[in-house]
Structure formats: structure tokens, C-alpha cells
Amino acid sequence: MTDQPEPLRLDFHLLDRQIVDVDGRMVGNVDDVELDVDRGGTPRVVALLVGQAVLGRRIGGLVGRWLEASARRLSPDPDPAPIRIPYDLVMSVGSEIELRVKASALGEPPLETWLRKHFVDRIPGADHAGE
Amino acid sequence: MKKLFAVTLGILTAIGGFVDIGDIVANSQTGARFGMRLAWVVVLGVGGICVYAEMCGRVAAVAHRGVFDLVRERLGPRIALVNLLGSYAVTMLTLTAEIGGVALAVELATSVNYLLWVPIAAFVIWVVLWRVKFSTLERVFGLAGLALVIFVIAVFRLHPQWSVLGHEATSFGPSDGEEWATYGFFAVALFAAAMTPYEVFFFSSGGVEERWTRKDLTLSRANVFVGFPLGGLLSLAIMACASLVYLPVGAEVDTLGQAALPTAIAAGKLGLALVILGFFAATFGAALETGLSAGYTVAQYFGWQWGKYVPPRRAARFHTVIIVSILIGVAVLLTTVDPIQVTEYSLVFSAVVLPLTYLPILVVANDREYLGDQANSKVTNVLGLAYLVVILVVAVAAVPLMIVTGVGG
Amino acid sequence: MSRRAMWYGIAIALVLLLGAAVPMLRPIDPAGYEDRAVASAEGSLSAVRTAALLARATASGKAFGPYGAVVLGDAREAVATAQRELTTARVPDRRSAALRDEVEPLLAESSAAVGDVGYVLGTGDRAGIDTAAARLDRIGDRLESFVEAHR
Numbered sequence: 089m090t091d092q093p094e095p096l097r098l099d100f101h102l103l104d105r106q107i108v109d110v111d112g113r114m115v116g117n118v119d120d121v122e123l124d125v126d127r128g129g130t131p132r133v134v135a136l137l138v139g140q141a142v143l144g145r146r147i148g149g150l151v152g153r154w155l156e157a158s159a160r161r162l163s164p165d166p167d168p169a170p171i172r173i174p175y176d177l178v179m180s181v182g183s184e185i186e187l188r189v190k191a192s193a194l195g196e197p198p199l200e201t202w203l204r205k206h207f208v209d210r211i212p213g214a215d216h217a218g219e
Numbered sequence: 220m221k222k223l224f225a226v227t228l229g230i231l232t233a234i235g236g237f238v239d240i241g242d243i244v245a246n247s248q249t250g251a252r253f254g255m256r257l258a259w260v261v262v263l264g265v266g267g268i269c270v271y272a273e274m275c276g277r278v279a280a281v282a283h284r285g286v287f288d289l290v291r292e293r294l295g296p297r298i299a300l301v302n303l304l305g306s307y308a309v310t311m312l313t314l315t316a317e318i319g320g321v322a323l324a325v326e327l328a329t330s331v332n333y334l335l336w337v338p339i340a341a342f343v344i345w346v347v348l349w350r351v352k353f354s355t356l357e358r359v360f361g362l363a364g365l366a367l368v369i370f371v372i373a374v375f376r377l378h379p380q381w382s383v384l385g386h387e388a389t390s391f392g393p394s395d396g397e398e399w400a401t402y403g404f405f406a407v408a409l410f411a412a413a414m415t416p417y418e419v420f421f422f423s424s425g426g427v428e429e430r431w432t433r434k435d436l437t438l439s440r441a442n443v444f445v446g447f448p449l450g451g452l453l454s455l456a457i458m459a460c461a462s463l464v465y466l467p468v469g470a471e472v473d474t475l476g477q478a479a480l481p482t483a484i485a486a487g488k489l490g491l492a493l494v495i496l497g498f499f500a501a502t503f504g505a506a507l508e509t510g511l512s513a514g515y516t517v518a519q520y521f522g523w524q525w526g527k528y529v530p531p532r533r534a535a536r537f538h539t540v541i542i543v544s545i546l547i548g549v550a551v552l553l554t555t556v557d558p559i560q561v562t563e564y565s566l567v568f569s570a571v572v573l574p575l576t577y578l579p580i581l582v583v584a585n586d587r588e589y590l591g592d593q594a595n596s597k598v599t600n601v602l603g604l605a606y607l608v609v610i611l612v613v614a615v616a617a618v619p620l621m622i623v624t625g626v627g628g
Numbered sequence: 629m630s631r632r633a634m635w636y637g638i639a640i641a642l643v644l645l646l647g648a649a650v651p652m653l654r655p656i657d658p659a660g661y662e663d664r665a666v667a668s669a670e671g672s673l674s675a676v677r678t679a680a681l682l683a684r685a686t687a688s689g690k691a692f693g694p695y696g697a698v699v700l701g702d703a704r705e706a707v708a709t710a711q712r713e714l715t716t717a718r719v720p721d722r723r724s725a726a727l728r729d730e731v732e733p734l735l736a737e738s739s740a741a742v743g744d745v746g747y748v749l750g751t752g753d754r755a756g757i758d759t760a761a762a763r764l765d766r767i768g769d770r771l772e773s774f775v776e777a778h779r
Binding site: 200213 | 300350538
Binding site for chain 2: 670671673674677678680681682685688689690691692693694695697698699702706768772775776779
């Protein structure tokens with residue numbers, strides 16, 4: 089069961105919050121949420137969505153469209169899909185949204201993967217935290 | 220004892236790290252043209268950065284988040300995006316100026332043209348950002364920046380008439396033969412140099428990098444309330460040296476070499492060596508900070524993993540932003556634009572962006588959800604609001620003054 | 629951001645662009661020329677004073693070679709810039725021509741004096757350095773009088 093404030097306010101408690109995994113690693117911000125309406129007519133949060141294109145669509149207007157367009161350009165896929173985090177993976181909703189799982193269990197943003205494979209990993213010392 | 224050591228180290232680092240190319244240029248130019256007449260602006264600016272850096276440190280220590288991390292949550296993605304664009308642009312411009320400053324400092328030591336040093340400096344800056352531990356990086360360059368204390372020594376060795384300096388510092392208004400508009404322009408530049416946006420991005424994200432907790436609140440406050448004012452004293456010493464050497468002969472300061480000359484006159488070759496070392500450390504350290512800040516602002520808006528505390532391959536986008544930012548800076552400098560001019564422009568545009576930077580900090584620091592009992596007190600809020608008014612005035616006045624005076628000409 | 633906001637943004641950008649462009653497109657008037665002349669004199673004055681300060685510091689063993697070379701190089705560039713800014717300005721009337729006739733020789737002398745400091749410092753001849761510095765002082769004083777007279 090998710091530890092969350094009641095009543096849960098989408099705009100206040102969920103949207104634009106930082107999502108961290110069980111180890112504290114950053115996953116992304118909540119760029120949008122996926123809702124479902126149950127039989128009683130009450131909307132429930134089904135999943136959290138993380139992705140620049142999705143954020144752009146939510147912001148809307150000229151700025152939002154620009155964000156969406158640049159997300160498409162920066163992604164190797166022609167139609168970048170957001171990372172979808174099913175809501176039952178959420179452990180608690182507080183100043184950050186903590187998940188039950190490691191970040192590696194979720195999809196990795198394609199831009200991060202691409203940059204890591206083609207760029208960062210090629211530089212010596214990329215696996216060193218400098219700690 | 221260990222805590223005292225940590226606090227002292229923190230303070231020393233804050234003093235040495237306070238000055239960057241913007242402060243060097245703004246204080247030297249102002250000293251040469253207005254003597255100590257604008258010293259009050261430095262005091263005002265230092266006060267402002269103290270108030271706001273304390274807030275940022277508190278947010279880092281209590282909420283374990285960088286302030287800009289929280290801007291999008293509290294003010295919404297649209298406002299935060301405008302904030303991001305402005306902050307990133309100014310940080311980029313400042314980064315460019317700092318890389319230029321490093322190249323100029325090395326030129327002073329070697330007489331090899333600064334343009335050759337630009338790509339080398341940028342590369343070394345990047346390598347340090349890539350490999351060196353965050354706390355080491357801060358300590359080394361912060362402490363090396365203490366070499367700038369030679370400016371304070373130089374002031375005394377130049378045998379000033381203290382009454383004259385005091386009279387200048389307490390007079391309000393330009394000297395004979397200077398216009399109010401120029402006075403205003405330099406006031407704006409000095410204020411922006413003291414309150415440069417990247418300082419707060421860096422201070423707040425840095426606190427998270429160093430894993431600050433509530434126990435570090437004292438350390439954070441010591442850095443801010445002791446370190447920054449002493450750093451401000453260094454700025455005033457730079458202003459005083461320029462005023463003692465250049466104002467009497469009617470010369471203006473336009474180059475880094477000129478900024479160093481008073482120290483040579485006052486303290487000989489040793490003084491000169493220290494000042495060049497100080498310039499190098501200050502600008503190199505600031506280049507590291509602005510490079511990281513460029514990464515912090517973008518990564519924190521989008522929620523990407525950021526920070527030096529994870530291996531680069533776990534924060535590929537963050538490190539890519541840093542690399543791209545450095546490359547853009549190098550490209551701009553290689554067009555042979557004068558790095559001092561780049562610095563002047565970076566100060567003006569910092570002034571314009573100041574409200575975007577500081578208003579969110581005030582909002583976030585008041586948030587009880589993140590800070591609990593450590594949210595802003597009434598006193599802090601009064602000071603914060605008062606400074607916000609000053610910041611707004613400066614931001615509105617900056618570009619008109621720049622145009623009217625032709626960038627201080 | 630709505631379409632209307634976009635049009636407002638474009639309008640503001642155009643106004644700013646015009647605001648920046650118009651002064652550049654206006655032909656220079658006598659007051660503008662005087663400002664140019666004074667600016668050139670000021671630029672040269674800074675260079676000359678700096679060179680004198682550097683010369684004396686080096687003579688007293690207070691500065692080292694590479695640093696001095698950079699400072700003098702910057703000073704020469706400053707004088708060259710001052711000369712160029714004056715020459716490239718179109719002379720609008722006879723009074724302005726007279727101003728130019730007053731300033732240009734000063735700039736030329738500055739250029740020569742600053743240029744000479746380099747090799748004089750290299751000789752290490754104390755008397756020669758003092759003479760060079762004194763020459764710079766004299767030119768500086770004349771530049772300063774010009775600037776004061778035309779503020």
C-alpha cells in the first residue's frame with residue numbers, strides 16, 4: 089500500500105515532484121500522470137509518466153510545443169514514449185516520491201542511454217564517482 | 220576540535236572562493252573611476268548574498284534538495300522553465316567569462332597569448348570536473364584563492380590617506396567629471412558581481428553534494444556569515460588598490476594585467492606572483508562552479524540524475540550538459556571577443572536575471588513541508604523581501620543604463 | 629504562451645533592435661565627434677599611465693618580464709584602438725577637424741612612447757627607464773588637460 093497524504097491532490101502532491109528509487113537515485117520528475125476512472129466514477133492514479141514530450145504536451149502553448157519537438161529531435165525513436173511507472177510501485181508520497189524498486193527495473197530514458205553508450209562511456213573514468 | 224577545523228576550513232574556502240572574474244573586473248574598474256564611492260554597493264551586495272545563501276544552505280541541509288530542484292515543484296513547470304532559460308543563459312555567459320579569466324591569468328604568468336590557453340584551460344577545467352572529488356575541488360581552489368589576501372596587504376603598503384578613503388566611501392554620488400548614469404551602471408555591475416546567480420545554485424546543490432544534514436547548519440551559516448563578508452573585504456581591497464594607483468593619474472582599468480599592477484607596486488615580485496596565483500585560483504574555481512551550475516540547473520528542472528557523487532555514466536545527461544556548455548564557452552572566446560567585455564556583459568545580464576533567481580529561493584525557503592521548523596523566520600523574510608525590492612530595481616535599471624552609458628564607457 | 633504573447637514578444641524584439649540600430653545609423657554630429665575624441669584621449673591616457681607605472685615598477689625590480697610584456701602589449705593595443713576609433717570617425721565640421729588636429733599628435737606620441745618602453749626596459753638602463761617614464765608622464769599630462777578641457 090502506498091503511503092500517501094489523503095486526500096491526494098494531483099497538482100500539489102504528485103505533479104512535478106522528484107521521483108527517487110529505493111536507493112535514492114533520481115529517476116525523473118513527474119511530468120504527467122495517467123488516470124483511470126473506476127466503476128464508481130472516481131478517478132484513480134494508474135501510473136506516473138516521465139518524459140520531456142509528455143511534459144511539453146502538459147505545459148502546452150508555444151513553449152510546450154517547443155519542448156515536445158526538441159524531445160522528438162533528441163530521441164533516437166521517432167515517437168518517444170515516456171517512462172511509465174505503475175502507481176503500485178510507489179512506496180511513499182512525500183517531499184519526494186519514493187519507489188519500491190531500483191531505477192534499473194524501470195525503463196531508462198532513451199536520451200540517457202544514447203548519451204551514455206555513444207558519448208560518456210567512451211571517456212575514460214566514466215564509472216568513477218570521483219569519491 | 221574536528222568540528223572547529225571543518226568550520227575554519229569552510230570559512231577559508233568561502234573567502235577564497237568568493238571572488239571571481241566579475242568581482243575582479245567590476246571592483247578594479249570602479250576603483251579606478253570612482254575611488255571608494257561605490258564601496259557601499261559591495262557591502263549591500265554581500266548582505267544580500269548572505270541572506271539568500273543562508274536560505275539555500277538551510278534548504279540543502281534540511282530538505283536535502285537543491286533549491287532549483289524545488290522551484291518546478293512549487294512554482295510550476297512553466298515559470299520554472301522561464302527561470303531555467305534565464306539562469307542557464309546567464310550561467311553560460313559567466314562560465315565563458317571565467318574560462319577567459321583563467322586564460323588571461325595564465326597569459327600574465329607566461330606572456331603566451333591568452334587565446335592559446337583558452338582550449339587548454341577549458342580542457343583542464345573539464346578534466347577536474349570529471350575526475351576530482353567535489354570537496355577536494357572546492358577546498359583546493361577556495362584555499363588557493365586566499366592568495367588574493369595580498370590585495371589587503373597591498374592597500375596598507377600603498378600608504379593611503381585613510382581619511383580620504385573614508386570620505387569617498389561615505390559620499391554618495393559620482394566624482395567630478397563623471398555622470399550619474401555611469402555611477403549607476405557601475406553600481407549595478409558591482410551589485411551583480413556580489414550576487415551572481417551561479418553562487419546560489421552552486422551553494423545549494425553543493426550542500427547536497429556534500430551530504431549536508433541538520434548538523435551542518437552551523438557550518439553552513441559560518442561559511443555564509445563569516446566567509447562571505449570577509450570575501451567582500453577582498454573585493455573592497457581590490458577596489459581600494461585600483462583607486463589608490465589609477466584614480467590619481469586618470470587611468471581606467473580595462474585589462475587583467477592592470478588589475479594586478481597595484482599589487483606589484485605595493486609588494487614587488489612576490490606580491491605579483493601571489494596576485495596572479497589568486498586570479499588563477501579564483502577564475503578556475505569559478506569556472507568549475509559555473510560549469511557544475513550549468514549542469515545543475517538543467518538537470519534539476521528535468522529531474523535527471525545529477526551530481527558528482529554518482530559515477531558519470533549514471534548521470535550522462537548531466538555531464539553532457541556540462542561538456543556542451545564548456546564547448547560553447549570556448550567557441551565564443553575563440554571568436555577573439557575580449558574576455559573582459561564578456562565579463563561586463565555577463566554582469567549586466569546577471570543583474571537582469573537576478574529576480575528570476577532569487578524570488579524562488581524566498582518562496583522555497585518559506586515552505587514548511589520541506590523545511591519544517593527550519594522555514595524562514597520573520598526577520599529573514601523581511602530581509603529577503605527588502606533585498607528582493609533592491610534586486611528588482613537593479614534588474615530594471617541594468618539594460619537601460621548599459622545602453623545609455625555604452626557599457627560603462 | 630499564446631499567439632498574442634508571441635506577437636508581443638516579436639514587437640518588443642523589433643523595438644529593441646531598432647533602438648540599438650538607429651544610433652548606429654545616424655551620421656556623427658559635432659558633439660558626437662567631440663565625445664569620440666575625448667574617448668580616444670582617455671583610452672590613450674590609461675595606456676600611457678599604465679605603461680609609466682609598469683616601467684617604474686620594473687625598474688625597481690617589482691615586476692617580472694612576462695607580466696610586463698603582457699601589460700605593455702595591452703597598452704600598445706589600447707593606443708592603437710584609440711587611434712583607430714578617431715581615424716574611422718567621419719569629421720563633420722571644421723571645429724571637429726581642429727579637435728582631431730589637437731588629439732592625433734598626442735595619440736601618435738603616446739604610441740611611440742609606449743612602444744619604446746619595451747626595449748628600454750630590456751636594456752635595464754635605469755636612467756633610460758626614468759627618461760622614458762618621464763616622457764610618458766608628460767604626454768599623459770597633456771592628454772589629461774585635453775580631456776578636462778572637453779568634458
